[in-house]
Amino acid sequence: MKYNRILLKLSGEALMGQQQYGIDAARLMQYAEEIKTAAATGTQVAVVIGGGNIFRGVQAEAFGLDRVQGDYMGMLATVINSMALQSALEKLNVNTRLLSGVTIQRVCEPYIRRRALRHLEKGRVVIFGAGIGSPYFTTDSAASLRAIEIEADVVLKGTRVDGIYTADPEKDPTATRYPEITFDEVMEKNLNVMDMTAFTLCKENNLPIIVFDMNKAGNLQRLIEGETVGTRVSMSGSKAPKPDAKHSALQPSLTTPTEQA
Secondary structure, rough: OOEEEEEEEEEEEEHHHHOOOOOHHHHHHHHHHHHHHHHHHHOOOEEEEEOOOOOOHHHHOOOOOOHHHHHHHHHHHHHHHHHHHHHHHHHHHOOEEEEEEOOOOOEEOOOOHHHHHHHHHHOOEEEEEEOOOOOOOOOOHHHHHHHHOOOEEEEEEEEEOOEEEOOOOOOOOOOOOEEEEEEHHHHHHHHOOOOHHHHHHHHHHHOOOOEEEEEOOOOOHHHHHHOOOOEEEEEEOOOOOOEOOOOOOOOOOOOOOOOOO
């Protein structure tokens, strides 16, 4: 396998499937199957999942709520999604542990780095809930920070799109996908990969990010085996690969807002 340890970042919105809110059972089980297959290879798998299908902290102000209170509500939403994913994995006989940035003793363990590492070394899928436990940080930031702390080889950002595009292909028919791009190029071109805090953490710690379509069966496994899937963002290759013109502009671009924890 190409990677010994990965951090998989999933959006809460992805769990909605075709629904307007909540969790789609079929999509949840699809993700669980993909994670089970990845873990069966011997690769150590950690997961961070957002809560946008239930509540996002940035919604708080629109509701007239305090932003800090709203962010904590969003963190609890990520715990609900994490518990759902844990349950789905356990139905497939996958050993899991749920660690939370906010202490909730009856349903999950508190996040302790050494404990997380030990669980991974024992082959358990580790799910990190409640972001980093502090307001004003997104689940993208939590994914980057946890990946650095557990010394993951890569952050795999599973989305509904197949990579990073030069522009929104739904609006620009000439938009093409980058198979690979550097951190500096992403910043120069103002491409929306993660929020700036999360992105900077990865850049400063030389931690690659791969944006890929999680909804396509087998993509996660192919990535772990070293195949080129999605778009890889890294420090190397500043001598810029050109965008992949073979991909259809019918695919949506990665230009949706990042998710608030």
